[in-house]
Amino acid sequence: MVVRTRFRSIFIPIFMFLLSGASGAYFVWHGLNGERGLNAKVAYKAKMDDLSAEHARLVAVRERMERRIAMLQTDQVDRDILEEEAKLVLGRIGKPDLLILTPME
Numbered sequence: 001m002v003v004r005t006r007f008r009s010i011f012i013p014i015f016m017f018l019l020s021g022a023s024g025a026y027f028v029w030h031g032l033n034g035e036r037g038l039n040a041k042v043a044y045k046a047k048m049d050d051l052s053a054e055h056a057r058l059v060a061v062r063e064r065m066e067r068r069i070a071m072l073q074t075d076q077v078d079r080d081i082l083e084e085e086a087k088l089v090l091g092r093i094g095k096p097d098l099l100i101l102t103p104m105e
Contacts, residue, residue: 032038071078072085093099 030037034040068081071081087093087097
């Protein structure tokens, strides 16, 4: 009987400390590495930076297209834009023209 009491007085507190330490470690690990942890915050910020850069690029493309459309929608069409569009559609250039190929966006 003395052995059982001594066993309970020594091993039960050790077991409780180990159990509480393990549960604390579990929550700390998930707080750092979990789906909404501190490390995920860095990944979300990187993704937000990439999306912001793409948004800025798309806004610039849209503004450039809106400027070109505005030039074509006035009462008097800009001759340079009209000539450029006609050459683009027909696929031809004149002899004095200089052809510069740029990648399409």
